[in-house]
Amino acid sequence: MKHLNIFIFLFCSCLTTLAQNHHLVFPDSAGWNVLNENQELAFRVKIAPEIPAFFSIEGAEGLNMNFDTLGNFSWKPSYDLVDRVAQTKDITVIFQATLRDGKRERKPITFTIKHVNRPPVVEDLPVFYVKQSNLNTYQIANDYVYDPDGDPIVIKSIQSQMPEGSGLSSLGQFTWTPSRSQFSSLKNNSLQVEFIVQDQPDKAETKGRLKISQTQQDLPPEILIVPGDSLFSIKEDETLNLKIYISDPNGDDNVRSVGFIPNDKRVPSTGLKENTLLQSEFTWTPGYEFVDDAQNSITTEIVFFVIDKSNNRTQRKVRIKITDTENLIKKDGHLYQKYRSNLVDALILIQQLDANQKKLNADYKKAKKGKKNRSIVNASLGAVTGFTPAVVDNSDQSKVVSAVGGTTVLTLGTLEATEVVGRSKENILEKIKIGIDIRNKIQSLGDEFARKYALKSSRRNAEFDKDIEKLRANLNDQRIVLLELDAYAKNAAKIDDREIKKVFVDFADEQK
Structure with missing residues (x-):
């Protein structure tokens, strides 16, 4: 019977120890929680020691994560999850396992998502109608040619596809002055000119095609700002990103300088960065202190300009409304x-x-x-007749108390x-x-x-x-x-x- 009690005690101790050591088990390979956009990640969360449990996840709203009650997890981060400028993004969620006895085991896991560059997109371009013996200009880098990640793009020509006397700038400006014979050949057969769109700085490429036919068309020189709105509304903690494309009918080499003038000196001059001579990018985050607490919003103006070698100046004004935002x-x-x-x-x-x-x-x-x-006697008023020793414990003479006879008993305990x-x-x-x-x-x-x-x-x-x-x-x-x-x-x-x-x-x- 004694051995049986010892066995039961050890068995219960083991069960108690195991119950206290439950923990969630995740993949242990290096970098398992680091993945790229559009890369599928799948694994199973377990609990050790393994017992039946109900699994759930917190903080995954809007991320399209799949996690069932058995612990099976799968996720493919979308392409737009990570900003191209930040390159990486950390997302923390909490995995939880609920045991049958109501206890829970929780563990936060941080996934690091890396930005994945996608090649530019070239849609079907409108037909390019040209005039004979005139300089005809066509801007390829428009709404039909763009980068899904918002990367700056550069247009490159394929020399074997280019007609004699034509040119294609890095900004996508196609120029051509067709001769009489060239113009005549377009009457019955349109010309197909292929080109390459390359994003920056990753150099991913996509091939496009431009159809050229006879017509009369002229494109004036312009500063192209993408997006093309005249008023931009942003919050204090939001980043404004504008792409500036410069075109010159006299050729790329005719551009001397590109810049901007703000009406608020707090807009830094470093916000405009030149990728090429004809392509720049304006990036600016106002910051939480830009709008005074007493105001709801403030509107500032920025004038972008280009000057060519002949001191001809072209400018484009944009207005930016900055809304006061709580400092998160x-x-x-x-x-x-x-x-x-x-x-x-x-x-x-x-x-x-x-x-x-x-x-x-x-x-x-x-x-x-x-x-x-408690005292073995209580004291009260009355006549006291005398004191008598009383032995409480015969074996111990120290346990002797005095008893008082009569109507009064005195407590001596x-x-x-x-x-x-x-x-x-x-x-x-x-x-x-x-x-x-x-x-x-x-x-x-x-x-x-x-x-x-x-x-x-x-x-x-x-x-x-x-x-x-x-x-x-x-x-x-x-x-x-x-x-x-x-x-x-x-x-x-x-x-x-x-x-x-x-x-x-x-x-x-x-x-x-």
Whole structure:
């Protein structure tokens, strides 16, 4: 029977140890969570030791991630997920496994997505109608030729396809002065000219085709700004990206300089970068301090200009409306501090309740023991007839007390429990129950609060402040006064993230 009890004890200990060591298992290969746009990633999340569990994911809204309850995960990031300028983007989600006993195992995973360059797109171009013995100009780089990633593009000619006397600039400006014989040949047979569109800086290429026929058409020199709006509306934290294409009927070499003049000196001159002599890119982010707090928005003007070698000047004005935007970086930092500080307050109260619980348990034991050690006689008014020694324990002569005869009995027993016995044992027991009830509520609410707002995106919701009020209401439970807790609680500034995570396991120790 003794061996059987030992076996049962060891078996239960093993089960307890295994229950405490459950954790989520992900692929362990190097860089498994780093993938490119449009690259499919698939794996299965397991729990070790392996037991039945219900799997779920948080923070994956709008990302088209597939994750079923058995732990099977698959995802193919879209091409537009990562900005071409940033090149990479980190996305954090939380995987969760719910066990049959209601316990949960959670783990945040950060996926690093890399930008994938796509080649330019060339749609069917409108027919190029030319005039005889005149310089005919056609701009290929228009709405029909673009890069899906927003990369600057350069047009390259295929010399074997070019008619005699024609030219194709890097900006896609096709020029040709057809001779009489060339013009005549177009009367019955249109000319097909192939060219190459190359994006920058990755040099991905796509072949296009231009159809040329007889007609009369003339394109004046122009500064082409893409997008072609005259008014752009952006937020303070939003980046404005404009592509500037310069064309000159006299050839590429005739362009001398390209620049811009803003009406607000806070627009930096470094915003315009020259990719080639005839192609530039304007990139600008106003910043959170650009619009004064007293204003909702501000509109600024920028004049882009080009000057050729003959000092001829062409300009194009654009207006930019910047809307005041809340500083999400500061806001997220403030919300995280509210998230952490409220959990710290809950932790401190739990620590106080635990310490008070130990004290009350000790007082309760002392009170029960004090009843047994009460004085064997009580004192009251009346006649005293005499004192008589009385032996309580024959084996120990120190256990001798004096008895008083008559109507008065004088207490000479132990006074050890006088202080404790003076208070009701039921009163102590009631305080113990109150402490346990408050602690259970704080632990439950703290666990829910830590889990629900582990991601910064969830802390931006209106429910965040409501849940804080709910938590604070329980932290200020009126019954706490009855427990007479220590007013000199542990300093909140000394609480580190590891202490919080020990009590509230779902606490996010970073501003994710």
